[in-house]
Amino acid sequence: MVDYPILPRAATGLLKNALNAFPVVVLMGARQTGKSTLAQSEPFSRQRLYLTLDDLGTHERARIAPEDFLRGAERLTIDEVQREPQLLRSIKRVIDESRPRQAGRHLLTGSANLLLMQRVSESLAGRAAYVNLWPMTRRERMGLGTTGIWSDFFTASPPDWPDLIESGDTTPVNWRQEVLRSGYPTPALELRDDSSRSLWFDGYVRTYLERDLQSLAVIDNLIDFRRLMRAACRRLGGLANQSEISRDTMIPRTTVNRYLDLLETSFQLVRLPAFAVNRTKRLIKAPKLYWSDPGLAFWLSAENTPKGAHLENMVLLDLLAWKDTLSPAPEVFYWRTASGQEVDFVAEQKDRLLAIEVKATASPRHKDGGGLRLFREEHEGACVGGLLLHGGSDTFWMSEGILCAPWWKII
Numbered sequence: 001m002v003d004y005p006i007l008p009r010a011a012t013g014l015l016k017n018a019l020n021a022f023p024v025v026v027l028m029g030a031r032q033t034g035k036s037t038l039a040q041s042e043p044f045s046r047q048r049l050y051l052t053l054d055d056l057g058t059h060e061r062a063r064i065a066p067e068d069f070l071r072g073a074e075r076l077t078i079d080e081v082q083r084e085p086q087l088l089r090s091i092k093r094v095i096d097e098s099r100p101r102q103a104g105r106h107l108l109t110g111s112a113n114l115l116l117m118q119r120v121s122e123s124l125a126g127r128a129a130y131v132n133l134w135p136m137t138r139r140e141r142m143g144l145g146t147t148g149i150w151s152d153f154f155t156a157s158p159p160d161w162p163d164l165i166e167s168g169d170t171t172p173v174n175w176r177q178e179v180l181r182s183g184y185p186t187p188a189l190e191l192r193d194d195s196s197r198s199l200w201f202d203g204y205v206r207t208y209l210e211r212d213l214q215s216l217a218v219i220d221n222l223i224d225f226r227r228l229m230r231a232a233c234r235r236l237g238g239l240a241n242q243s244e245i246s247r248d249t250m251i252p253r254t255t256v257n258r259y260l261d262l263l264e265t266s267f268q269l270v271r272l273p274a275f276a277v278n279r280t281k282r283l284i285k286a287p288k289l290y291w292s293d294p295g296l297a298f299w300l301s302a303e304n305t306p307k308g309a310h311l312e313n314m315v316l317l318d319l320l321a322w323k324d325t326l327s328p329a330p331e332v333f334y335w336r337t338a339s340g341q342e343v344d345f346v347a348e349q350k351d352r353l354l355a356i357e358v359k360a361t362a363s364p365r366h367k368d369g370g371g372l373r374l375f376r377e378e379h380e381g382a383c384v385g386g387l388l389l390h391g392g393s394d395t396f397w398m399s400e401g402i403l404c405a406p407w408w409k410i411i
Contacts, residue, residue, distance in 0.1 A: 008145025018129035019104035029133035030267035031111040049073035053083040066090035082112040116265040132324040135183025135293040147322035148411035158385045179306040182295030201299040233301040236309035239286045275333035275346045308360035318411040343371045355386040362392035369398045
């Protein structure tokens with residue numbers, strides 16, 4: 001058991017609602033994000049039998065006699081279900097044989113995205129709800145159990161945004177220190193210095209490469225895979241150009257594509273899609289590369305100090321955690337024109353758009369908002385406004401509809 005306080009998580013509300021509505025709920029996220037802790041906390045552990053497939057004996061029982069395994073308790077929590085993906089076939093059969101269906105009968109956790117796993121042949125469509133648990137947001141680490149105030153920008157009138165931002169009880173913080181702290185509970189809450197966190201990251205990556213990854217696919221060359229991870233982490237915020245990555249790492253392009261898919265399936269890599277009014281075009285434009293935890297990304301990159309892309313990644317993590325607490329979930333994109341004008345993030349909620357630019361500087365200049373102004377002009381009817389998040393302490397209007405604000409007052 002952990003010896004630090006169990007802090008509330010933003011996903012708790014959605015998880016509770018899902019368990020009250022669906023017979024199967026799948027809680028997914030990277031290893032060590034706190035899935036097991038959340039699944040075993042009140043009220044989710046109440047009158048439930050908890051079993052983990054990390055235990056070899058439990059895994060063997062689930063493989064040899066899956067239906068007996070599933071009928072061992074009226075309410076069952078199964079941890080790390082991706083280790084036995086064929087168990088889903090038996091879960092489907094047990095659920096379909098029960099009438100009426102019992103809400104919350106099976107709570108599954110997985111360190112891999114079951115919706116992307118090639119080995120998952122059985123669909124739980126109509127029977128399961130999926131909840132994502134990301135590394136801890138800054139406000140979760142503060143004990144608030146929330147994400148940033150993104151929803152407020154869709155509900156409040158833009159003239160009220162400055163008062164909304166200033167009303168929050170927040171304290172200035174160095175974004176580089178926040179990146180190094182990480183969002184994984186152990187380095188974020190237990191470890192107090194960078195050297196201890198570095199040792200933890202090293203152990204995390206070794207476990208991921210030598211154990212977790214092997215449960216998803218056969219990787220013949222772990223050295224190549226690790227080199228690809230470093231290359232991806234040095235491209236935070238850049239386009240996912242597989243040909244360039246292949247050239248720089250000397251790994252065949254088909255292998256690069258396979259490795260990137262595995263990183264995304266295991267909730268390490270984030271491929272952020274492009275925004276376009278034509279939704280079909282969103283599928284064909286190249287995505288941008290980010291990491292699920294900017295602290296781990298910095299460690300993997302072996303760079304000397306966090307850079308602006310890591311702050312950008314931290315803001316994205318908060319946006320992703322925010323969207324995955326809502327149903328229906330908003331969407332998050334980036335926007336770029338053929339001429340190179342760009343907006344880091346576009347949040348879309350019910351056909352309304354919020355444009356977000358992130359700058360590490362403490363004194364943003366007028367030119368820093370060029371992409372926001374162009375986006376607002378092109379999407380005037382749908383865009384509620386633009387935010388330029390910066391590393392300073394002042395909140396002010398840069399131009400009509402474009403508000404500059406300290407990042408730490410938003411997330």
